[in-house]
Amino acid sequence: MRIAIDLTSLSYHMTGIERYAACMTEEMLKLDISNEYVLIFRNEVFPVFEQYIDQKRVKVEILRGRNKMLFLQLVLAINLYRIKADKYIFFAFTSPIIFRKKGIINTIHDMGAWDAAEAMTCLQKLYWRTTYRISAKNSERIITVSEFSKGRISDILHYSPQKIDVVYSAVYKGVTKDYGYSFDDVREKYQLPKQYIMTLSTLEPRKNMELLLKAFTNIQDKVDYDLVLVGRKGWKIDEVLERYNSKTRIHITGYVEDEHISVIYKNAKCFVFPSLYEGFGLPPVEALALGTPVIASDAASIPEILMDSATYFHNNSYSELSDLLIDINSKLSTFPRKLNLYQKENYSFKKSANKILGIISR
Structure with missing residues (x-):
């Protein structure tokens, strides 16, 4: 069987969905030596895959393009028609709307364009x-990352739940690896305080940074720790930061390299995840994998994924979050701080890749 995998998203910002695409594909290449693969990249091969490309079992197609929308919907589509395969897998973004062939397997991580539309521009929502509507119609099957997202995809797109497979995301090994950096090294590089709570995400409305900033600003004089926001700035965040940012108590790192992030996770008192909507919600899973307790919103898929491993507040509840932040020092020892057995066994890219291979073989 010949399997084509779209990895063109890896040339953009590396967020959770891009990491899902990269890790899932790499595990498939390790596990499956019987099928032939065609890996499709934009402008250059993503470095981790260079070791697998032999132009026999694993071949490569490099496409050129600048404008993101034109590339995804036109350049990619034209070239996909040229590439002959039995299965076409899209792990990050869905297939181009004009690409219609047998064997398309799309991944839809969440239905935020409907469920969290207020966090998007009108153009993004459209x-x-x-x-999603057109790509779903062109799909042989759909992959998603939680039972919550499966239900929303089925309800909104009227797609048969029997043709939707839940394949979990997982913690990337580079996040938990010890690269030998001390806390002092990382603290100096990113100008971190000695004691802090943290969150990590693209800083945008859907992640509900305003709630966290408002709650922390309200209680900062009652606690001995600061707030660290890890991640690049997204749409509409500057005006929120303008209202609440304190140069002395709130710290914004920008993008953090993989070799440093484990140190920041490990040395945080707590990881706070106030998100309004998630298909999976990887950052708190990463925090728990590194032994850091998590306070999280009970929105969307978050309780399904974090289960009994987090301390929850009601979605968007300013008072509940404020109370939890005040109580961190006194109650921290009672907070869960690790993944449970089910999570450790099932949030695995190896296990998920095996499930994908089973889906393909059907």
Whole structure:
């Protein structure tokens, strides 16, 4: 069987969905030596895959393009028609809307274009709703990352739940690896305080940074720790930061390299995840994998994924979050701080890749 995998998203920002695409593909290449693969990249091969490409079992297609939307919907589509395969897998973004062939397997991570539309521009909402509807119609099967997302995909797109497979995300090994950096090294590089709570995400409205900033600003004089926001700035965040950012108590790192992030996770008193909507919600899983307790919103898929391993507040509840932040020092020892057995066994890219291979073989 010949399997084509779209990895063109890896040339953009490395967020959770891009990491899902990269790790899932790499595990498939390790596990499956019988099928032939065609890996499709934009502009250059993503470094981790260079070791696998032999132009026999694993071949490569490098496509050129600048404008993201034109590339995804036109350049990629034209070249996919040229590439002959039995299965076409899209792990990050869904297939181009004009690409219609047998064997398309799309991944839809969440239905935020409907469920969290207020966190998008009108153009973004129109684009994602259109591409999801058409790509779903062109799909042989759909992959998603939680039972919550499976239900929303089925309800909104009227897609048979029997043709939707839940394949969990997992913690990337590079996040938990010890690269030998001390806390002092990382603290100096990112100008971190000695004691802090943290969150990690693209800083944008859907992640509900305003709630966390408002709650922390309200209680900062009652606690001995600061707030660290890890991640690049997203749409509409500057005006929120303008209202609440304190140069002395709130710290924004920007993008953090993989070799440093484990140190920041490990030395945080607590990881706070106030998100309004998630298909999976990887950062708190990463925090727990490194032994850091988590306070999380009970929105969307978050309780399904974090289960009994987190301390929850009601979605968007300013008072509940404020109370938890005040109580961190006194109650920290009672907070769960590790993944349970089910999570350790099932949030695994190796296990998920095996499930994908089973789906393909069907």
